Amino acid sequence: MGPIMGMNRTMTEERTAEYRPSLDNGREGGLLAAIGQLRGSFAGSALIALISIAALLGLWEWLAIAFDVPTWLVPKPSDFLGRLVSDWQLIAGHAVATSITIVEGFALGVLVAVPLALAISSIGALERGLYPVIVFLNIMPKTVVGPILIIWFGIGPLVAALIVFLMCFFPVLVDAMAGFKAVDRRLFYISRSMGAGAWQSFAKFRLPAAMPHIVSGMKIGVVKAVEGVIIAEFIASNKGLGFMIMQASSFMDMPLMFAGLVAAAIVALLFNGLMSVFERQMMPWAHTGR
Amino acid sequence: MTAVQSETNPSASALASSGGSSKGASIHAKGISKIYGSGENAFRALGPIDLDIKPGEFVSLIGPSGCGKSTTLLLVSGLEPPSEGSVEVDGMPLTRPISEVGIVFQDHLLLDFRTALKNVMLQQEIRGLDKAELRERAANLFDRLGLKGAEDRYPRQLSGGMRQRVSIARALVHDPSMLLMDEPFGALDAITRTQIRHDLEMLWLETRKTVLFITHSIEEAVGLSDRVLVMSTSPGRIVEEIPIDLPRPRPAHLGEYPEFSRYAQQIYEIFSKLGVYRF
Ligand SMILES: Nc1ncnc2c1ncn2[C@@H]1O[C@H](COP(=O)(O)OP(=O)(O)OP(=O)(O)O)[C@@H](O)[C@H]1O
Ligand SMILES: [Mg+2]
Numbered sequence: 001m002g003p004i005m006g007m008n009r010t011m012t013e014e015r016t017a018e019y020r021p022s023l024d025n026g027r028e029g030g031l032l033a034a035i036g037q038l039r040g041s042f043a044g045s046a047l048i049a050l051i052s053i054a055a056l057l058g059l060w061e062w063l064a065i066a067f068d069v070p071t072w073l074v075p076k077p078s079d080f081l082g083r084l085v086s087d088w089q090l091i092a093g094h095a096v097a098t099s100i101t102i103v104e105g106f107a108l109g110v111l112v113a114v115p116l117a118l119a120i121s122s123i124g125a126l127e128r129g130l131y132p133v134i135v136f137l138n139i140m141p142k143t144v145v146g147p148i149l150i151i152w153f154g155i156g157p158l159v160a161a162l163i164v165f166l167m168c169f170f171p172v173l174v175d176a177m178a179g180f181k182a183v184d185r186r187l188f189y190i191s192r193s194m195g196a197g198a199w200q201s202f203a204k205f206r207l208p209a210a211m212p213h214i215v216s217g218m219k220i221g222v223v224k225a226v227e228g229v230i231i232a233e234f235i236a237s238n239k240g241l242g243f244m245i246m247q248a249s250s251f252m253d254m255p256l257m258f259a260g261l262v263a264a265a266i267v268a269l270l271f272n273g274l275m276s277v278f279e280r281q282m283m284p285w286a287h288t289g290r
Numbered sequence: 291m292t293a294v295q296s297e298t299n300p301s302a303s304a305l306a307s308s309g310g311s312s313k314g315a316s317i318h319a320k321g322i323s324k325i326y327g328s329g330e331n332a333f334r335a336l337g338p339i340d341l342d343i344k345p346g347e348f349v350s351l352i353g354p355s356g357c358g359k360s361t362t363l364l365l366v367s368g369l370e371p372p373s374e375g376s377v378e379v380d381g382m383p384l385t386r387p388i389s390e391v392g393i394v395f396q397d398h399l400l401l402d403f404r405t406a407l408k409n410v411m412l413q414q415e416i417r418g419l420d421k422a423e424l425r426e427r428a429a430n431l432f433d434r435l436g437l438k439g440a441e442d443r444y445p446r447q448l449s450g451g452m453r454q455r456v457s458i459a460r461a462l463v464h465d466p467s468m469l470l471m472d473e474p475f476g477a478l479d480a481i482t483r484t485q486i487r488h489d490l491e492m493l494w495l496e497t498r499k500t501v502l503f504i505t506h507s508i509e510e511a512v513g514l515s516d517r518v519l520v521m522s523t524s525p526g527r528i529v530e531e532i533p534i535d536l537p538r539p540r541p542a543h544l545g546e547y548p549e550f551s552r553y554a555q556q557i558y559e560i561f562s563k564l565g566v567y568r569f
Contacts (some may be wrong), residue, residue, distance in 0.1 A: 193387055
């Protein structure tokens with residue numbers, strides 16, 4: 001692409017004629033290569049992961065049988081994977097409840113954090129007043145408010161969702177604030193010169209310009225949410241995988257606890273995967289060649 | 291002026307036919323200055339200065355860093371109010387940001403998640419202009435600026451020079467009467483800069499927008515302008531006005547003209563006298 005700039009105006013025609021195909025080739029080649037690489041590396045690493053997990057489980061199974069480990073102490077993979085199959089309705093029900101709690105808490109977190117970040121980063125007084133509070137709340141362990149929330153709202157998924165909200169709210173808020181503040185003032189000037197009103201200025205310039213920061217906050221938020229939701233359900237819910245594991249624990253039902261653990265890992269994988277898809281949607285330039 | 295130019299230049303029809311007929315605006319600023327802060331922290335960043343730019347004129351503002359060039363651009367566009375004085379565009383006093391304008395800054399300031407074409411079409415979206423017409427104008431500008439084939443690429447997938455070209459297309463697609471450029475080629479390499487300077491000159495010759503062009507580069511100022519305004523150190527005032535009487539389009543290598551060296555010499559001498567250079 002470099003030499004193009006140096007060419008003479010008189011060569012414009014040849015330049016564009018040569019230029020177009022080469023650009024398209026580059027792009028398709030890049031895209032195909034990227035997909036190929038991705039597919040290759042994804043399939044490859046998935047295969048390796050599957051093989052090593054299978055090997056590990058096989059070793060585990062063999063050791064447990066060889067040393068005659070009791071199931072109530074350490075269940076065999078065949079025990080808890082069996083439970084995953086035989087009790088799939090129960091487990092799936094709780095997994096769905098957990099997922100709904102994540103979605104609710106996370107969505108609420110983003111929907112509150114982004115507008116608040118905009119307000120804070122736009123209004124100086126608000127920032128000076130609120131920032132210390134935010135820093136304090138951010139370092140405070142979120143689960144400690146669980147018992148308080150239980151008194152206010154009673155045990156249930158609502159409290160778990162609120163804890164998830166608190167856990168993913170702060171990373172999104174902090175990164176969104178950084179994002180809004182990093183938007184170049186001259187971009188605002190350009191929007192004004194186009195005659196953009198306050199809403200257009202926000203929706204078409206500021207929000208998208210801050211989006212990479214917001215997305216990176218959301219990525220941290222999702223990790224916190226899937227981690228936090230299980231703990232939140234331990235202490236404050238009557239539904240969800242955390243609750244199911246807690247209940248299984250009180251019945252000493254080791255296989256179900258392990259099955260719950262596997263299900264929780266699957267839910268976490270699913271949400272992280274969804275977040276990656278969302279990130280690609282928001283940052284299209286990152287995966288279309290170059 | 292526009293009419294005369296496009297009649298004498300047959301290739302001008304390309305832009306003119308796709309709705310590009312807006313005449314250059316006149317800019318008239320009287321005693322404008324900018325004072326940032328207040329009380330003890332008050333800081334005079336500019337002026338007072340007068341500006342008198344004729345419709346279709348290409349005027350450069352050259353001056354040392356921090357003298358208030360960017361501030362001047364903001365005042366002229368109405369994006370910031372002057373602390374003293376007033377600005378008139380086409381005889382109308384400015385009270386809010388003018389919209390009949392295209393602005394290009396040193397950084398392209400394109401939006402990352404919009405393709406090159408979508409970045410340019412933002413003008414149409416925000417202004418609510420006719421989509422088909424603006425698309426045609428955009429296609430034309432992409433063609434003229436050597437951007438063909440780059441329409442669907444994202445800014446991150448373009449070279450620095452191409453990004454700046456897209457930024458220029460964005461500033462012109464809605465056919466404004468005035469183009470304000472703040473060191474638009476400042477971040478580009480010398481080869482790209484020379485080419486893009488020529489491309490801009492050709493576009494200007496066809497459309498005759500009024501251009502206020504801010505630069506640090508004597509070569510750019512002399513290479514592009516009808517008139518160069520030289521500013522003093524901060525708070526900037528206009529200390530000299532140099533009409534550039536060179537034929538157009540001007541060549542890549544300005545050294546071809548002995549007059550170029552004379553103009554350059556003149557500007558160097560002013561800067562030396564002002565203490566901008568300490569050799
Ligand atoms: N928003 C602002 N608040 C306070 N001071 C400002 C502001 N904007 C600019 N200044 C000051 O005003 C002076 C002129 O700034 P300006 O950006 O207009 O200079 P410039 O000539 O464009 O400089 P450069 O060539 O480096 O771009 C500088 O001293 C700058 O620090
Ligand atoms: Mg400047």
